Amino acid sequence: MDDSPDSWQLNYFNYFTEVEERFQRARGTSLFLLSPLDWALIESWKNSGVPLEAVLRGIDIAFENARVRRSKVERVNSLAYCSQAVMKEAQRMADNLPAAAPAASEPALPADSIRTHLTGAAAQLESLEGFQSIGASIQDLLANLDTLLPDLQELDMRLTALEDKMAAIARTRLSDEDLLVMRRELDAQLRPYRSRMTADQISRLEKSFLDRLVYEKLGLPRLSLFFIR
Numbered sequence: 001m002d003d004s005p006d007s008w009q010l011n012y013f014n015y016f017t018e019v020e021e022r023f024q025r026a027r028g029t030s031l032f033l034l035s036p037l038d039w040a041l042i043e044s045w046k047n048s049g050v051p052l053e054a055v056l057r058g059i060d061i062a063f064e065n066a067r068v069r070r071s072k073v074e075r076v077n078s079l080a081y082c083s084q085a086v087m088k089e090a091q092r093m094a095d096n097l098p099a100a101a102p103a104a105s106e107p108a109l110p111a112d113s114i115r116t117h118l119t120g121a122a123a124q125l126e127s128l129e130g131f132q133s134i135g136a137s138i139q140d141l142l143a144n145l146d147t148l149l150p151d152l153q154e155l156d157m158r159l160t161a162l163e164d165k166m167a168a169i170a171r172t173r174l175s176d177e178d179l180l181v182m183r184r185e186l187d188a189q190l191r192p193y194r195s196r197m198t199a200d201q202i203s204r205l206e207k208s209f210l211d212r213l214v215y216e217k218l219g220l221p222r223l224s225l226f227f228i229r
Contacts, residue, residue: 015046015055015226022056023079026063037189038079040209046226047160048204050090058086080193083201109225111149117228118142118159121221125166130173131220134166138223152225159223167211170218182213 019042024032034042045055062082076082118138126135141148141158148155171179186209194202215222 015052016042018052019055022059026059027076035078035189036212037209040212041079041083041205043212044204044208045086047208050086051093054089054093055086058082058089061085061089078193080196083193083196087201109152109228111145113228114225115142115145117225121223124221130169131166134162137162156225159225163223166220167214170214170220173218174214178217182210185213186210
């Protein structure tokens with residue numbers, strides 16, 4: 001893997017794809033589909049600042065440990081199995097934190113792709129009752145996009161904050177029954193893996209998982225740059 005600063009900045013915005021491909025490769029099943037819980041776990045790692053490299057190494061280590069214990073790797077059906085190894089790698093990297101890489105001279109994502117992504121999200125939100133203020137905030141970001149492009153991680157943090165606000169509004173539009181069904185789905189998927197996670201990990205994962213269900217339920221766009229296709 002190319003370890004140059006530019007390569008890792010690009011990988012930052014391929015976080016989900018890189019993790020999915022590494023898990024599929026380690027499992028030996030390229031057609032294996034990640035579950036909603038897996039996607040929420042990836043998002044929780046991303047949002048909490050777990051380096052991509054730590055996630056990829058953690059996946060490799062978890063599968064290697066399974067092989068050493070002669071476990072059946074085919075039974076590893078969720079990224080949650082790798083959560084302990086991922087967090088250990090993240091801590092190891094934090095304890096040996098390298099010097100910050102110099103900023104890239106050009107954005108890691110094309111400006112046109114970012115503008116298209118945000119323009120579409122703003123238009124969709126401005127057409128939905130109760131979400132017009134979020135759409136207006138995105139329009140403000142678009143108006144100042146040229147000044148925001150040099151620091152895409154800062155821009156993504158702003159978008160993630162707007163997503164949190166959007167999720168809070170969305171929850172007020174769901175019935176108690178809707179929220180109960182979502183909670184039951186979360187508990188059913190998370191139950192086998194709770195013992196592998198800390199309370200903080202579980203809390204972050206629960207938020208990411210439930211937020212994803214809320215967005216899907218109401219047909220809301222994802223704002224983070226990680227969701228640019």
